[in-house]
Amino acid sequence: MAVIEVEGLRKRYGTTVAVDDVSFTVEKGEIFGILGPNGAGKTTTVECLVGLRNSDAGRISVLGLDPRRDRNRLRQLVGVQLQQGILPEKLRVGEAVRLYRSFYSEGADPDRLLADLGLDGKRRTAFGDLSGGQQQRLAIALALVGNPVVAVLDELTTGLDPQARRNTWQLIDEIRESGVTVLLVTHLMEEAERLCDRIAVIDRGRLVALDTPLGLIRQAALDQELTFRVTEPFDHAVLAALPEVSGVVADGDEVRVSGSGNLLYAVSSALIGLGVVATETRLRQAQLDDAFLALTGRELRPNDSSTPEEDR
Numbered sequence: 635m636a637v638i639e640v641e642g643l644r645k646r647y648g649t650t651v652a653v654d655d656v657s658f659t660v661e662k663g664e665i666f667g668i669l670g671p672n673g674a675g676k677t678t679t680v681e682c683l684v685g686l687r688n689s690d691a692g693r694i695s696v697l698g699l700d701p702r703r704d705r706n707r708l709r710q711l712v713g714v715q716l717q718q719g720i721l722p723e724k725l726r727v728g729e730a731v732r733l734y735r736s737f738y739s740e741g742a743d744p745d746r747l748l749a750d751l752g753l754d755g756k757r758r759t760a761f762g763d764l765s766g767g768q769q770q771r772l773a774i775a776l777a778l779v780g781n782p783v784v785a786v787l788d789e790l791t792t793g794l795d796p797q798a799r800r801n802t803w804q805l806i807d808e809i810r811e812s813g814v815t816v817l818l819v820t821h822l823m824e825e826a827e828r829l830c831d832r833i834a835v836i837d838r839g840r841l842v843a844l845d846t847p848l849g850l851i852r853q854a855a856l857d858q859e860l861t862f863r864v865t866e867p868f869d870h871a872v873l874a875a876l877p878e879v880s881g882v883v884a885d886g887d888e889v890r891v892s893g894s895g896n897l898l899y900a901v902s903s904a905l906i907g908l909g910v911v912a913t914e915t916r917l918r919q920a921q922l923d924d925a926f927l928a929l930t931g932r933e934l935r936p937n938d939s940s941t942p943e944e945d946r
């Protein structure tokens with residue numbers, strides 16, 4: 635069942651086309667990623683979805699509701715954590731969660747939620763005194779306090795150190811297990827690959843591809859690369875003639891074979907047939923970032939440009 639339907643979404647700011655004819659659907663219970671570089675139009679897309687921004691054209695349905703017309707009803711059903719959740723520095727954690735809880739007719743127990751997010755010891759701590767990781771967890775708590783059917787999380791782990799990032803990912807897994815549909819906006823390849831069931835790749839406002847992480851890699855039809863060392867020279871033409879092989883390059887005793895399909899099996903069998911012993915064998919499969927580069931012609935920004943903050 636589709637929880638979110640977007641058809642032909644367009645949004646421009648003056649002469650900048652931020653979102654250009656984007657269409658996708660999000661199914662119940664999935665973690666759906668919107669992946670793209672800075673300025674790709676990700677935030678604008680989700681802002682339109684949750685009724686924070688009016689689109690110029692297109693049709694949006696979230697849980698059967700129109701975000702513009704039914705914004706108040708939708709607010710009860712969709713939890714939103716947008717970039718840089720800004721709270722007053724002096725607002726305490728417990729106060730913030732109770733305040734947000736009061737916006738909903740039904741919702742989570744604030745104390746239980748804080749305990750679940752590992753913030754129960756921080757109830758009396760001011761927002762400004764939290765670490766980056768704790769601020770993120772509070773932002774997630776605020777997005778979940780209304781027991782939403784759909785959670786929209788924008789740049790969830792930007793600025794977190796690797797450990798805090800992994801903890802947050804674990805949390806998202808748990809949110810999904812509780813039945814919440816998650817729309818995750820990210821520019822982090824690893825995050826998208828680790829968490830998302832399907833990913834919409836957006837570049838310069840346009841939807842470039844939409845598939846599972848593995849499907850995106852397959853769509854990009856990228857080669858694998860097999861590297862090994864040999865103790866004695868052999869006839870490379872035997873490997874080059876294999877249907878799985880697209881190229882063979884030798885550098886001293888190191889051989890690099892690129893290709894597709896069951897490359898490892900095909901090359902290993904051929905080497906055994908030749909009586910050649912291969913050592914230090916390594917197989918490099920294409921990753922999502924290779925697929926992104928192949929699909930868009932450019933790289934995402936390096937893993938994370940912001941300064942990681944310690945998760946105290």
Ligand SMILES: Nc1ncnc2c1ncn2[C@@H]1O[C@H](COP(=O)(O)OP(=O)(O)OP(=O)(O)O)[C@@H](O)[C@H]1O
Pocket residue numbers: 647650651652670671672673674675676677678679821
């Ligand atoms: N309020 C605004 N007024 C004018 N231009 C805007 C506004 N908000 C976004 N833009 C422009 O629209 C384009 C898409 O921006 P958007 O924030 O949606 O992208 P994004 O993919 O979320 O990027 P980021 O990850 O940097 O937030 C960019 O060129 C941006 O400069």
